[in-house]
Amino acid sequence: MKIGTQKGLPLLLGLIVLILSQLLAACGGSTPSNNPNAPVDLSVWVYPAIPEVAAPPADWELTKVVRQKLNINLKVTLIPTGDDGDAKLNAAAAANDLPDLFQINTSSSSNSTFLKWIDLGLVSPVDKLLPMMPQRTKDRYSNATLNKLMTVNGSLYALQEATPLTKRQGLFIRKDWLDKLGLQPPKTLDDLLKVAEAFTTRDPDGNRKNDTYGFGAYTLSSAPTLGGQFDFIYGAYGLPGVWNTSTPGKISLNLRDPNYLKATEFIKKMADEKVIDPDWTTLKLDDYRARWKQGKYGIFVEDFCAAICQANYQPFDTNNPNGQLVPLNPPQGPDGKAYIGTFSQLGFRMGVSKKAMDGGKGPAIAKLMEWLNSGEGYYLAGFGKEGVNYKLDSQGNISTEGLAVPFTAHEVGPSIQIRNMVLNGTTPELKVRYPSFKTKNGRMIDPINVYQTFAAMPSLDVTSNFAIKTAANQGDVNRYVDEGLIQFVTGQKPLNDSSWNTFVKGLDGLGVSDWENSAQQSLQEKGLLNK
Structure with missing residues (x-):
């Protein structure tokens, strides 16, 4: 058969199409989801740190940095507080559409619901994530009692943190x-x-x-x-x-x-x-x-x-x-x-959907959580933009002195709605979150001193x-x-x-x-x- 003949041309084209399709199938195609260099889409649902303010803005600095530095397309959804939040999560679970990473309320009723999701196979064990985020695991997921509470049939099913403020x-x-x-x-x-x-x-x-x-x-x-x-x-x-x-x-x-x-x-x-x-x-x-x-x-x-x-x-x-x-x-x-x-020592906790883990998103989740634990991620999620919403003094402590729009300002609230994922309860952090102030008659009040007094009771x-x-x-x-x-x-x-x-x-x-x-x-x- 001569390739150049009219008769042989359709056969040749058919062979080329067949070979190319087989090659694409073997390579997984060229879609972004199978491209190892493509950003990972990650959905995160959390309760708002400040319920009275709006969700993060469309031009949120944090999502830009996460995309640039972690190669993650982060989509954060705020869970409504109260019954509406429970209904939203239950609806997602009923549709087998839980987000990749989601916060679990620490109420007894929410815990019972979470256990049902585990029984239904909607939630993934998280044990294998711990070594992928060594510092966060050391800092936040090493409490033996809390881990026992989140263990079902020998597997850990939630990333459970101790609360920074236990006796409020x-x-x-x-x-x-x-x-x-x-x-x-x-x-x-x-x-x-x-x-x-x-x-x-x-x-x-x-x-x-x-x-x-x-x-x-x-x-x-x-x-x-x-x-x-x-x-x-x-x-x-x-x-x-x-x-x-x-x-x-x-x-x-x-x-x-x-x-x-x-x-x-x-x-x-x-x-x-x-x-x-x-x-x-x-x-x-x-x-x-x-x-x-x-x-x-x-x-x-x-x-x-x-x-x-x-x-x-x-x-x-x-x-x-x-x-x-x-x-x-x-x-x-x-x-x-x-x-x-x-x-109770129970604090912030997160679950991972089985769909996310089966879909290979575990490493991206661990990467995000580790980044949020300290350094740039900690400051950006917890306090906003450096030099605009906070600054570090000569001792490395967080300060708002002289800033026109400190992180405590109402308008900054939407940008720090996931701060509960990063706060760690250190004394320098608490001092800036709960600053001292003077009353009308000039008395000085130190909220952290009051908390520490309660904690000693x-x-x-x-x-x-x-x-x-x-x-x-x-x-x-x-x-x-x-x-x-x-x-x-x-x-x-x-x-x-x-x-x-x-x-x-x-x-x-x-x-x-x-x-x-x-x-x-x-x-x-x-x-x-x-x-």
């Missing part, structure tokens, strides 16, 4: 009221009641009105307790939080301990003496905060920054220029016990309890306990040994014993049950 919440007391009334900070529960009575009845603000309360509170029924506002009172009886692990090899609800009744009786006494804001059973968090900022409460429980950081403290300072909020040690109970409450570590799965009817259990305790405290039901025993026995009708057995089994399986 504590008791505040109005020192100016103590001074005016000639009182000392209460050291015991009996002292607390006496001081609260004085704050309620002796016009500590001097306005000649009966408008102050010794203690302010609100309820939150997301767990079978009255909420964290009363934890220090149950802590005075050795029973803060939900679970009792004081008996080696056993776990049960604190409610079953006889001292839980005694603590509830003390709260009822406070209510009977009218030293608690009578609206405490219906107040929402915003209402509660509005009242202490108005100067209505002498003693209250609050997050250190929500009370004492400059922007949050300003309304209180405006309404009470001579007011002084200072930390109060948790009062001791009849046996000398004292806990401000409970705390006795508190019960309940990190291991995160292994406990929620009850199938958790909402019913929470409502039963919350409503029952409120009825006892407010006098809607008599509080005595008989009524209390009936109340506790009612838990059995909700299958709480099965929940306790499940909790014990979960802790035993992970080697986290007290021995």
Whole structure:
């Protein structure tokens, strides 16, 4: 056959097409997804660090740098807070379309959902990522307890960090009221009641009105307790939080301990003496905060920054220029016990979809996370542009002095929405995030000093309890306990040994014993049950 003949030309062209197609197939084609030099598309979903501001801008500096230096096309999506965020993640999981890398809420319900995703094969183990990001692993993923919590069937399924600030919440007391009334900070529960009575009845603000309360509170029924506002009172009886692990090899609800009744009786006494804001059973968090900022409460429980950081403290300072909020040690109970409450080491955590890992995106995820851990990535994601939003002083500490648009400015918020992926809780970092300031009358307030004071107070570590799965009817259990305790405290039901025993026995009708057995089994399986 002669190549140049008309007859042979179509055959020749067909052979060329066949050979080229086979070569392209063998090489994987020339599409970017199979080109080893092509950027990797990486989708990341996280909760916003600053919910009240917008998402990162279209011309975000961080995505440009990540593309140039890491060869990654980064697409960040902010997960809505609350129920909308849960719905968004659940919808993605139902469609087998979870993002490559995604943040997991640390609530018990979110953890239960995450475990279901693991069972369904939607989430990938992350063990093999750890050696790819050695410094971040050393700094953030080396906590044995946290890793046990995230281990299922011998494999690690989440990149779990310890929280930089574990004991944020504590008791505040109005020192100016103590001074005016000639009182000392209460050291015991009996002292607390006496001081609260004085704050309620002796016009500590001097306005000649009966408008102050010794203690302010609100309820939150997301767990079978009255909420964290009363934890220090149950802590005075050795029973803060939900679970009792004081008996080696056993776990049960604190409610079953006889001292839980005694603590509830003390709260009822406070209510009977009218030293608690009578609206405490219906107040929402915003209402509660509005009242202490108005100067209505002498003693209250609050997050250190929500009370004492400059922007949050300003309304209180405006309404009470001579007011002084200072930390109060948790009062001791009849046996000398004292806990401000409970705390968990659980912090920021991320999961990786199985689709992403199967698609070969593991190395890109590890590269991104390692880059964000320190150096340029840390500063850019956490504080914005150097010389514009932050600068480093001669000691290498972060500073905003003299900058027109510091990272603390509202307009910088969108550019640091993923800062929770990088923050590490070092003292220099905390000092610049929570700076000292002067009040209207010239007093200096140091929020980090207040935090450190709270952190030194006795508190019960309940990190291991995160292994406990929620009850199938958790909402019913929470409502039963919350409503029952409120009825006892407010006098809607008599509080005595008989009524209390009936109340506790009612838990059995909700299958709480099965929940306790499940909790014990979960802790035993992970080697986290007290021995």
